[in-house]
Amino acid sequence: MERTERAYELSRLLEQRRGSGETWLEFLRVPALSMGIYVLQAGADDPQEPHTEDEVYYIASGRGRLKVGDRDMEFGPGSLLFVPASAVHRFHDLREELTALVFFAPAEGTQAAPRPLPGPRVVA
Numbered sequence: 001m002e003r004t005e006r007a008y009e010l011s012r013l014l015e016q017r018r019g020s021g022e023t024w025l026e027f028l029r030v031p032a033l034s035m036g037i038y039v040l041q042a043g044a045d046d047p048q049e050p051h052t053e054d055e056v057y058y059i060a061s062g063r064g065r066l067k068v069g070d071r072d073m074e075f076g077p078g079s080l081l082f083v084p085a086s087a088v089h090r091f092h093d094l095r096e097e098l099t100a101l102v103f104f105a106p107a108e109g110t111q112a113a114p115r116p117l118p119g120p121r122v123v124a
Helices: 010-021
Strands: 024-029 033-042 052-060 064-068 071-075 080-083 089-090 099-106
Touching: 010 024, 010 033, 064 080
Parallel strands: none
Antiparallel strands: 024 033, 033 099, 052 080, 052 099, 064 071, 064 089
């Protein structure tokens, strides 16, 4: 894969995401990293599932809470939130529209899902 420098304007990415009608827009993907914009309306439910990669959220706008496992964190504009791979997490109590830049390392979806531990063996 050829790697080239890129520059992005947040306002253009937000327009592109809005035009898609989706809550998520990935705009960068290289093997070691992917980035996107995630937007949720105030009061919305966060439908995401755990990811197999570490992720960092940079909160561009919005206020609310992020629950990661048993920990519940307040966030606002400028917050940086780390979520380890495979952690159950969910945005909630969104008092304002949330706009987050999301960084996955390595790129989202590139890690194998954890395999379940083998169950007990029955020997007949």
